C-alpha cells in the first residue's frame with residue numbers, strides 16, 4: 323500500500339505570521355494509497371500543514387506539488403488542486419442553510435458540472451456508505467455531531483478526490499460519537515484512499531496508519547513506517563514526552 | 573411538526589401578498605360608502621396607495637441590489653472600491669432624505685440635462701439610493717456573521733470565490749439580515765411619502781389634496797393613517813413569515 327507513487331510533495335515549506343513561524347521548512351512526500359497519521363502537541367503546525375496543502379493558507383516559501391500541479395498564486399491551479407483534495411474539518415463546517423443532500427451535491431454540480439440526477443445518485447450512495455441514508459433531507463442542525471461529521475466526509479468524497487485530509491475529525495465530538503466517525507474512516511482507509519489524518523486518537527492511528535509523523539514546533543521531528551513500533555518506542559525525546567503525556571491524560 | 577409550521581408560514585406568505593393585492597384592489601370599494609369627505613375621494617386614496625406601493629416595491633428591489641453591491645464593496649480588498657462604498661453610505665446616511673430627493677429632482681437635471689426622469693422615477697432613484705445605503709450596513713453585518721469555516725469548506729471543495737459567495741455566503745447573509753432589512757422596507761414605505769415634495773401623487777399627496785378641498789383634516793388624516801397602517805402591517809407580517817420559513821435549518 324505504501325509503495326504507491328508520490329501524490330503530494332512538500333519541499334521546504336515555510337509559513338509564518340509576523341515573526342511567528344508556524345511551519346519551519348517542512349519537507350515530506352505522501353504516496354498514493356498511503357494512510358498517514360500526523361500527531362503532535364497543539365500549536366505545532368499540524369493544521370497549518372494540512373491547510374497549506376489545500377491552499378487555505380498561502381505559504382511563504384517552499385513548494386507544494388499535488389498530483390503534478392504546483393500550488394502557486396494561479397487560482398486555476400489552486401481550484402484544480404482543491405477539487406482533487408477533500409478536507410474534513412474539526413468543526414464539520416456543513417452549510418447550515420442546505421439539506422444534507424444539497425451539502426453533498428453542491429460542489430459536484432458546480433465544479434464537476436454534473437447534472438442533478440448524477441450528483442444525487444452519487445450523494446445517496448455515499449450517504450448509504452456513511453450510514454445516513456435516512457437523513458438526506460434533514461438540515462445540519464437536526465443531526466448529532468457524529469452524523470454531521472459523517473455528512474462532511476460524504477461531502478468531500480462526492481468530489482471523488484485523490485486525497486483526503488482530516489484535521490482532528492473527532493476532537494469536537496462527544497466521546498460516544500467518536501467511534502461512528504472512526505468506523506467510516508477505517509472503511510475509507512481499507513478502500514485504498516490516500517489519507518492524511520491529524521488526530522489525537524492514538525489507538526486509531528496505530529491501527530490504520532501506514533506511517534506516523536510526529537510534529538513539533540513547526541517541523542517533523544520523527545516519522546515511522548512502523549506505527550506499533552513508534553508508539554511503543556518513540557525515538558525522539560520530544561515524541562517520548564508527548565506520548566507519555568497523552569497516556570497520562572487517557 | 574416542522575412541516576406544519578412551514579405550511580402555516582407559507583400560508584401567511586401567500587396570504588400577505590394576496591392581502592396586499594386585496595387592500596389595493598378594494599381600498600376604493602371599501603372607502604366609497606363612507607360619508608363625505610372620504611367616500612367621494614375613495615378613488616384618489618386608492619390610486620395614491622397604489623403609487624405608494626409601487627414606489628416601495630421598485631425602490632425596495634433596487635435598494636436590495638444596491639445594498640448587496642455596496643456591502644460587498646465595503647468588504648473589498650481593493651482600497652478604492654472600499655472607499656467608494658464607504659463614501660456612498662456616509663453621504664446618504666449623513667444627509668436628509670428630503671434633500672436627496674430635491675437634489676435628484678432639481679440639481680441633477682441642471683448637471684445632466686440629458687437625464688430626463690419623470691417625478692416617479694426621480695423618487696425611485698432617490699429612495700433606492702437611500703434605502704440601499706441602509707441595507708448595505710445591514711447586509712455587511714450579515715455577511716460578516718456567516719461562519720468562516722463554511723466558506724473555507726466551500727473553497728476546499730474547489731468552489732470558486734464567486735460560487736462560494738453566491739451559494740454559501742449570500743443566502744445566509746440575507747437570512748441573518750432579514751429582520752433589519754424588513755425594518756428598512758417599512759421605513760421606505762413611510763419615507764416614500766416624501767415623494768410628495770416633488771409632485772408624485774402617492775398616498776400622502778392624495779390625502780393632502782382631499783384635505784385641502786374638504787377642510788376636514790380631522791377626518792382625512794386619520795383615514796390615511798389607517799391605510800398606511802394596513803400597508804405596513806401587511807409588510808411586517810410578510811417579513812415575519814418569511815423569516816420563520818427561512819429559519820428552518822438555521823444552526
Ligand SMILES: Nc1ncnc2c1ncn2[C@@H]1O[C@H](COP(=O)(O)OP(=O)(O)O)[C@@H](O)[C@H]1O
Pocket residue numbers: 339342344362363364365366367368369370371
Ligand atoms: N491565522 C493565524 N494567525 C496567527 N497565528 C496563527 C494563525 N493560525 C495559526 N496560527 C498559529 O500557528 C501555530 C500553529 O497552528 P496550528 O497549525 O493550528 O497548530 P496545530 O494544528 O498543530 O495545533 C499556532 O501557534 C497558532 O497560534
Ligand SMILES: [Mg+2]
Pocket residue numbers: 365368369370489490
Ligand atoms: Mg490543529
